[in-house]
Ligand code: NAD
């Protein structure tokens with residue numbers, strides 16, 4: 001029996017890892033929709049290879065190029081935000097949400113509203129929509145499977161256990177490329193240095209998030225929604241080797257951890273095959289070769305992002321959406337060379353203090369909060 005899958009963000013790092021796994025068991029899958037922002041040539045190549053029903057570019061200006069590249073293939077081409085939502089709404093067994101940023105929010109919500117099982121990589125969508133998304137998941141009876149390696153680890157450690165018995169959940173953090181840098185070095189950090197992650201090969205935005213530790217901050221908020229044990233039970237520990245992907249501690253003193261190579265194909269395989277298991281080409285763990293695994297507390301002086309995220313989750317309401325939007329704007333400004341690395345967290349803190357927005361109650365209000373927070377962030381940067 002084949003399963004039908006749509007991949008939102010098919011040309012990205014997560015999209016490529018997913019298609020790599022599907023390519024290895026081609027006969028088990030039928031590809032419905034593949035999407036990208038632009039990258040018309042690459043998207044068309046993938047759509048032809050996997051025999052997709054439809055290929056969609058988020059940026060409508062790229063649609064003519066996509067149409068040209070798909071000419072004669074019989075594959076439908078579409079473009080624009082509405083087309084992404086339509087693609088995500090098509091009947092499928094699984095939608096992999098791997099667009100980066102809140103650009104993925106509306107299509108992810110559309111898949112959830114259809115009741116289609118969603119494999120969620122796009123953490124910004126959940127951070128931003130928060131309760132609005134989890135309420136839709138509950139209302140529509142949707143299964144949400146976490147792709148993010150930490151959350152997939154927690155998901156695996158929770159299997160067969162009740163959240164009532166959980167004493168704490170610990171997210172591990174590699175600490176990113178600047179883990180051991182002094183504050184003075186951080187001030188001068190360049191985009192090229194920030195996107196060079198020691199353990200993981202990822203898209204530019206999440207790589208910068210790893211360097212600032214906003215990735216862990218966003219993941220703390222993501223965990224709060226996926227595993228509602230109370231935010232006071234969520235902890236973060238720095239683990240430079242990225243072998244232990246997270247842990248769950250139970251009331252009896254047992255701590256369960258999930259270990260694996262730092263290869264996103266492991267958690268992606270878990271959600272593709274769930275509740276079964278599948279083979280991956282990933283190198284097996286060789287603990288003797290690794291020698292040791294180390295752990296240390298995060299340094300919130302040099303990396304304030306996790307503290308800001310904790311404050312946002314405690315404040316609730318619009319704060320997580322504001323934090324996420326401000327971070328997206330600040331990361332883009334840093335990557336464009338407009339602001340120094342250390343200003344990213346400073347801008348997020350300033351926008352959080354300045355933007356007192358009402359708690360969003362539905363998708364339209366989440367998008368409005370996101371837009372307003374972006375406007376505040378942009379205005380602050382122009383004034384500086
Ligand atoms: P990426 O930049 O490599 O790919 C992003 C994908 O989204 C691309 O297909 C791109 O074309 C598409 N996209 C970008 N902007 C868009 C827009 N405005 N409209 C429509 N499509 C758009 O990113 P990635 O590293 O694959 O990460 C994707 C998501 O998965 C992010 O939310 C990230 O935080 C999360 N994630 C990634 C990793 C990883 O190892 N890469 C691990 C955990 C979680």
Ligand code: MG
Nearest residue numbers: 148149150219
């Ligand atoms: Mg992660």
